Amino acid sequence: MAGAWETVIGLETHVQLRTVSKMFCGCSAAFGAPPNTNVCPVCLGLPGALPMPNEQALKLAVRAALGLGCTVHSRSVFARKNYFYPDLPKGYQISQFEQPLATAGSLSYLSPDRGIATTTIQRLHVEEDAGKSLHDRFPKQTAIDLNRCGVPLIEIVTGPDFRSPHEARAYLLTLKQVLEYAGISDCDMEKGSLRVDANVSVRRAGEATLGTKTEVKNINSFAYVEKALTVERDRQIAVLDAGGTVAQQTMLYDSKTNNVRPQRSKEESHDYRYFPDPDLPPLVLTEEFIAEQQTLLPELPAKKRERFVEKYALNVTDAAVLTADRNVADYYEAVVHAGADAKIAANWVMTEVLADAKDHGDGLRVPPGALANLIGLVRGGTVSHQAAKRVFAEVAERGGEPRNVAEALGVMQVADTGVLAGWVSEVLAAHPTEVARFKNGEAKLVQFLLGQVMKASRGKADPKLAQRVLEEKLTS
Amino acid sequence: MSDPSDALASAKAAADRIVKLKRLNACLTPIKELRKSLVVQASTAHPSGVLYGMPVAVKDNICTLEFTTSCGSKILEGYRSPYEATAVAKLKAAGALIAGKTNCDEFGMGSSTEHSAYGRSFHPFDKTRVPGGSSGGSAALVAAGAVPAALGSETGGSVRQPASLCGVVGIKPTYGRVSRYGLVAFGSSLDQIGVLGRSVHDAARVLSVISGRDPRDSTCEERDSLRLPNVPESLQGFVIGVPKEYFPQDLDPAVRRACDRAIRLLRELGAAVREVSLPHTAYAIATYYIIAPAEASSNLARYDGARYGPRFNGSEDVRALYRTTRGEGFGPEVRRRVLIGTYVLSSGYYDAYYRKAQQMRALMAQDFRNVFDRGVDLLFTATTPTPAFKAGEKLNDPVAMYLSDIFTVTANLAGLPAISLPIGRIKGLPIGGQLIGQAFLEDEMLEAAYALERAVPAAEEA
Numbered sequence: 001m002a003g004a005w006e007t008v009i010g011l012e013t014h015v016q017l018r019t020v021s022k023m024f025c026g027c028s029a030a031f032g033a034p035p036n037t038n039v040c041p042v043c044l045g046l047p048g049a050l051p052m053p054n055e056q057a058l059k060l061a062v063r064a065a066l067g068l069g070c071t072v073h074s075r076s077v078f079a080r081k082n083y084f085y086p087d088l089p090k091g092y093q094i095s096q097f098e099q100p101l102a103t104a105g106s107l108s109y110l111s112p113d114r115g116i117a118t119t120t121i122q123r124l125h126v127e128e129d130a131g132k133s134l135h136d137r138f139p140k141q142t143a144i145d146l147n148r149c150g151v152p153l154i155e156i157v158t159g160p161d162f163r164s165p166h167e168a169r170a171y172l173l174t175l176k177q178v179l180e181y182a183g184i185s186d187c188d189m190e191k192g193s194l195r196v197d198a199n200v201s202v203r204r205a206g207e208a209t210l211g212t213k214t215e216v217k218n219i220n221s222f223a224y225v226e227k228a229l230t231v232e233r234d235r236q237i238a239v240l241d242a243g244g245t246v247a248q249q250t251m252l253y254d255s256k257t258n259n260v261r262p263q264r265s266k267e268e269s270h271d272y273r274y275f276p277d278p279d280l281p282p283l284v285l286t287e288e289f290i291a292e293q294q295t296l297l298p299e300l301p302a303k304k305r306e307r308f309v310e311k312y313a314l315n316v317t318d319a320a321v322l323t324a325d326r327n328v329a330d331y332y333e334a335v336v337h338a339g340a341d342a343k344i345a346a347n348w349v350m351t352e353v354l355a356d357a358k359d360h361g362d363g364l365r366v367p368p369g370a371l372a373n374l375i376g377l378v379r380g381g382t383v384s385h386q387a388a389k390r391v392f393a394e395v396a397e398r399g400g401e402p403r404n405v406a407e408a409l410g411v412m413q414v415a416d417t418g419v420l421a422g423w424v425s426e427v428l429a430a431h432p433t434e435v436a437r438f439k440n441g442e443a444k445l446v447q448f449l450l451g452q453v454m455k456a457s458r459g460k461a462d463p464k465l466a467q468r469v470l471e472e473k474l475t476s
Numbered sequence: 477m478s479d480p481s482d483a484l485a486s487a488k489a490a491a492d493r494i495v496k497l498k499r500l501n502a503c504l505t506p507i508k509e510l511r512k513s514l515v516v517q518a519s520t521a522h523p524s525g526v527l528y529g530m531p532v533a534v535k536d537n538i539c540t541l542e543f544t545t546s547c548g549s550k551i552l553e554g555y556r557s558p559y560e561a562t563a564v565a566k567l568k569a570a571g572a573l574i575a576g577k578t579n580c581d582e583f584g585m586g587s588s589t590e591h592s593a594y595g596r597s598f599h600p601f602d603k604t605r606v607p608g609g610s611s612g613g614s615a616a617l618v619a620a621g622a623v624p625a626a627l628g629s630e631t632g633g634s635v636r637q638p639a640s641l642c643g644v645v646g647i648k649p650t651y652g653r654v655s656r657y658g659l660v661a662f663g664s665s666l667d668q669i670g671v672l673g674r675s676v677h678d679a680a681r682v683l684s685v686i687s688g689r690d691p692r693d694s695t696c697e698e699r700d701s702l703r704l705p706n707v708p709e710s711l712q713g714f715v716i717g718v719p720k721e722y723f724p725q726d727l728d729p730a731v732r733r734a735c736d737r738a739i740r741l742l743r744e745l746g747a748a749v750r751e752v753s754l755p756h757t758a759y760a761i762a763t764y765y766i767i768a769p770a771e772a773s774s775n776l777a778r779y780d781g782a783r784y785g786p787r788f789n790g791s792e793d794v795r796a797l798y799r800t801t802r803g804e805g806f807g808p809e810v811r812r813r814v815l816i817g818t819y820v821l822s823s824g825y826y827d828a829y830y831r832k833a834q835q836m837r838a839l840m841a842q843d844f845r846n847v848f849d850r851g852v853d854l855l856f857t858a859t860t861p862t863p864a865f866k867a868g869e870k871l872n873d874p875v876a877m878y879l880s881d882i883f884t885v886t887a888n889l890a891g892l893p894a895i896s897l898p899i900g901r902i903k904g905l906p907i908g909g910q911l912i913g914q915a916f917l918e919d920e921m922l923e924a925a926y927a928l929e930r931a932v933p934a935a936e937e938a
Contacts, residue, residue: 041559045778047552048539048561048658050693080774082821086794091777142794144782273821275830278665278771280694 005240006205007233008213009162009198013175014153015185016129016193017060023128023152024051024094031191035134035145043150045089050279053078057152058126061101062285062293064154064184065124067300068175070105072290076125078280082273087131087144095127095155097274101283107158108302109174110320111167119171120159126283127153148192154184160199160210165229172196172225177301181326189221196225200232202240211236212246216260218253228253232260304329312342321350328354331364338372345375352392365396374402381462387411413462420453420461420469427452428473438474446471483521483529483573487514490531490575493622500598500620502613504536505543505576513542517573525571527685532567533617533626535610536577537584538669539658540564547660548580548592548610551779551805553786561658562693563627563669563686570685575623578613582807583776584631584662586610587880589638590871591809598867600642601905605864608638608880611672615642618672619906625673625682631663632764633859633884635670636896636910640859643898643906643934645679645925646672648884650915651891652697654683655690661775663768664695666888676897676925680704683918697916705919707926710746714924716911717752717852722883731858731907734900734938738909739856741931747924752852754843757886759836761878764885766820766833772810773817779805812874841890848914854924855912857883859896863905883910893918895925900938907938 022029025042041049065072079097105121131149133142156175162168176187176194187194201213214236219228231253236246251260276282299307301323308319308329323329328349335345348371357364366374374391377383383391383406391406406412414420427449428435438445446467453466491511494503503510514531521528534540537547539557546552564574581591589597589612597612599605600620607616611628615638618626628635630648639646648670659669669686673679681704688701718739723732743749781787781801788800806814820829847855860880870877887894892912899909909928913921 041557044783046559046784047545047547047555047557047660047778048656049559050657050695052692052694082774082777084777084780084798086780086782089778089783091780092774271823273774273818273823273826275770275774275821275826278663278695279661 004205005202005237006207007162007164008160008201008203008210009165009168009229010160011158011162011168011172012197012199013156013172014195015064015156015179015187017057017152017154018183018185019054019056019060019152021054021056022150023054023057023126024150027150029151031193033147035143035147038147039149043089044146045091051094051277053280053283054152058283058285059293059296060184061124061126061152061154062290063182063297064156064179065102065105066290066294067178067182067184067297068105068107068121068124068156070102070121070124072102072285073099074285074287074290075099076101076283078126078277078283079274080277085130085133086142087133087146087149089131089146089149093128093130094277094280096125098276099282100125107171107174107178109171111170113164113167117161117167119161122157122159124154124156127155129153160201165226165233168198168229169222169225172222174301177324181300182297195220198229198232200229200236201246202233202236212248214246214248215250216253217250217263220255224253224255227255227258228260231258235260298326312336312346314342314346318346318350321354322346327362327364328357331368334368335371335375338369340372340375341379344379345372348375352389356393356396360396366392370395370402377402377406381415381464382406382413383411384413384459384463387413387459410460412460414457414460415462415465417465417469420457420466421473423453423456423461424466424470424473426456435474446474449474483518483523483571484515486529486531487518487573490514490573490623494576494617497600497617497620497622499603500600500607500613500616501595502579502597502607502616502620502622503533503576504546504579504594504613509543510576514573514575517542517568521573522569522571525569527567527682528571530572530625531575531623532572532682533575533578533614533623534564535580535614535626535628537580537629537660537662538564538627539660540574540577542574543577545577545660546594547584548582548594549806549810550593551785551801553593555785557658559658561669562655562690564658566686566688567627567682572682572685578611578617578626580613581610581634582810583660583772584610584629584634584667585772585809585813587633587637587877588865588867588870589613590867591807593807596867599864602864604866605905606641606867608641608860608864610634610638611646611670612638614672615639615644615646618642618644618674621674624678625671627682627686628670628672629659630668630670630884630888631666631768632888633881635672636859636884636894636908637881639672639896640898640908640910641864641906643908644672644674645676645898645929646670646896646908647679647683647918648887648894649683649687649702649918650893651888652695653687653699653702653893653916653918655688655693655696657690657692657696661771663771664775665771666764666768668888676895676922676929679895680922699916702918705923705926707930708923711742711924711927712746714747714854714920715852716742716747716749716924717847717855718749719752719754719757719847719855719857721754721757722857727858728862728902730902730938731861734902734907735856735858735909737938738899738928738932742856742924742928745927745931749856750852752847752850752855754840754847754886756836756840756843760840760886760889761882763833763836763840764881764889765816765878766829767837767889769813769817770821770830771817773814773821776806776810776814781805809874837889840886844886844890844892844912853914853920857910857912859883859908859910863902863907887912891915893921895921897925897929897932898934899928899932900934900936902938906934
């Protein structure tokens with residue numbers, strides 16, 4: 001039945017900017033301070049206090065906009081979004097409405113359904129965060145923490161461009177990548193530095209007009225993005241299949257029950273009465289300012305991926321893995337620059353390095369030069385691939401030069417033909433039957449005999465050289 | 477005055493005068509607290525400051541560390557600001573003494589100081605009349621001689637109108653000349669701190685001290701503080717425009733006589749006087765009463781009882797807390813304006829009211845530029861259409877009350893500097909004349925005001 005319906009999703013993402021201080025005052029924007037300690041007359045909205053824009057926040061917002069291919073407007077306007085809520089001390093949020101900072105961008109991402117897809121970024125605007133209402137601290141009372149109040153945010157609004165919940169998730173991961181790359185935000189959904197609201201509707205496949213949408217809120221983790229959107233999509237389809245109509249409303253996702261419920265109408269503000277904030281003159285950005293932010297923007301993941309494919313002859317999938325995180329990409333390039341073969345280095349980074357990082361808080365513990373040296377040792381036959389993994393683990397754990405570590409571990413391969421010949425003679429003497437069968441034409445027995453040589457050497461024999469010595473002896 | 481004992485004497489004398497004028501209900505600060513604070517301030521004041529030892533009263537909607545800042549409202553009863561307004565900090569840095577907080581219409585919304593939660597202030601010469609407003613307490617104290625100058629604030633004429641009614645000087649500087657940081661917001665795009673003084677000089681030197689850039693207010697211009705001009709010998713070279721829209725047929729004949737006399741004196745001082753036109757003047761009050769309430773409805777949203785100020789019963793849920801706190805904490809005029817403001821910003825009405833009002837505001841500002849571009853330096857008008865009116869006379873007729881600002885709101889809408897100074901008496905009551913200047917050219921405006929002040933027989937019947 002689901003095949004008859006097409007899902008349409010658009011996302012509104014709020015991202016906290018990585019600044020030291022808040023959007024309109026000098027208070028610390030740090031997460032996790034004791035409640036109501038990072039506050040001042042401005043962010044508390046005390047009578048008579050006035051906002052002053054944070055230039056660093058504006059720089060990051062412009063960089064984000066440029067990174068998402070938006071047109072950054074030389075003139076934008078701060079507006080007040082009016083609503084009453086205890087964690088909003090001024091009774092309005094300073095945001096942007098009619099004239100946002102940036103519009104008309106796009107972001108390409110790898111859709112699990114359609115390959116490379118592009119979503120439009122309709123607008124990107126700057127605003128301040130609200131405080132937090134804590135409902136579980138005191139029984140039957142709500143506590144307010146205003147530390148978060150005034151932390152700089154950007155809101156990024158896509159078009160209704162996603163056709164499935166997992167496509168929406170793929171976009172979100174790409175967006176996160178871009179913002180992390182450019183140092184704009186740490187994009188930590190659990191800490192609330194990235195928050196997503198989704199507009200969801202369904203329509204009959206092939207239909208041009210959009211169905212009635214609902215807004216899904218309270219999606220607090222990447223893990224829930226797909227679940228929440230799927231639940232809402234399925235709910236809408238069930239309603240329509242039963243002959244009903246979808247009501248335009250806000251749905252709250254509950255991750256505990258994996259369900260959505262309509263927001264109580266009381267919790268909804270119908271009219272925000274936006275108007276230009278008279279406390280803040282229009283935000284005028286010079287061309288030089290915008291151009292400077294462009295130069296401060298690093299190479300972004302999509303560009304880097306393309307370059308990796310071209311420069312290092314990697315396939316797209318590997319390049320995507322290596323460029324997913326800017327630190328990993330930089331690390332990979334450092335390994336290659338230190339002399340390692342690009343393809344082999346890619347395999348090492350994607351397996352050993354990422355696995356180690358995953359177990360150790362994303363730390364890249366083996367210096368790139370050391371990994372390049374280790375790859376060199378394998379290539380030169382000094383260490384087997386298997387042994388090299390042990391060396392890697394040891395270097396990661398205790399440091400040191402791979403060659404010294406390999407020696408200390410006793411895993412340097414023996415490439416001395418004299419020593420190898422001794423092991424080969426030993427093996428041939430111990431297995432006369434197999435030698436005879438080989439001579440009678442059972443060529444594959446050479447592998448068995450080589451295995452015995454490796455065993456006799458306790459793994460230290462250079463396998464390629466050992467095979468050559470073995471074959472010479474067998475045929476002589 | 478740089479001898480500390482002089483400052484102390486000045487402080488004590490000011491306190492004594494304010495006690496004697498208790499009948500005016502102009503000062504909201506309890507007298508014991510005022511006395512104690514003035515003595516402390518006098519002993520710590522900067523002796524090198526240009527206002528050393530000068531007592532300056534401050535309107536109750538400007539934040540001070542010294543006294544409560546209640547904005548004439550029950551909703552901020554007992555509220556002590558943890559910081560002080562930039563203008564107040566500058567006054568103190570110049571050695572001035574903060575001589576109490578003055579009564580005002582609640583949050584600056586009113587023209588008679590009758591809309592104060594702490595009772596009305598009285599006109600210093602006639603207790604049956606109002607001192608004007610909203611800075612009525614400041615005007616009354618200056619007029620009665622308690623202090624040489626006081627801070628007031630303007631959104632639509634709240635300094636000049638009471639100055640006119642009380643017979644003192646009132647200056648509204650260019651929007652952006654004085655920091656608004658610490659001025660409790662009413663209509664942010666219109667609000668400016670202004671000064672009331674016994675003379676042009678007293679008001680001007682206080683203005684000079686409080687003016688100048690402030691990194692805490694992004695609407696405050698990046699300019700040095702205002703430099704005071706000398707008193708000119710003549711007004712030779714000045715071109716003064718008289719906008720005909722400000723002299724309608726039905727203008728009070730006595731007010732017209734006072735203006736005619738002032739205009740004649742300006743001519744005699746050497747100024748060229750010509751009639752000019754500001755064609756959009758008729759829309760000023762309507763425009764003002766959309767923009768100011770719209771901004772007020774948002775600015776006053778923060779008074780919800782959640783964080784400071786009294787909290788009125790209604791603990792069942794947060795909506796009830798808002799409802800009762802705001803319902804009981806705000807007076808009727810504030811509630812009226814919050815409702816008007818909320819209405820004009822509503823999504824279905826925004827274009828019809830707020831957007832249109834902003835367009836009209838731009839046209840009015842253009843009217844002024846057109847006149848100034850044609851060589852006019854200053855405009856002269858009456859400050860108010862009448863002298864001080866009776867208490868209660870307009871209380872139940874908001875539109876009549878609003879019309880007492882008819883000659884003053886335009887300078888706020890256009891962001892221009894303006895000064896009111898006494899130009900005569902009408903049946904014993906003072907009436908003010910107004911000079912409107914070009915943006916940031918307060919010095920020219922003050923020069924003309926000095927000359928007119930010297931020439932005009934302000935104490936004589938017009």
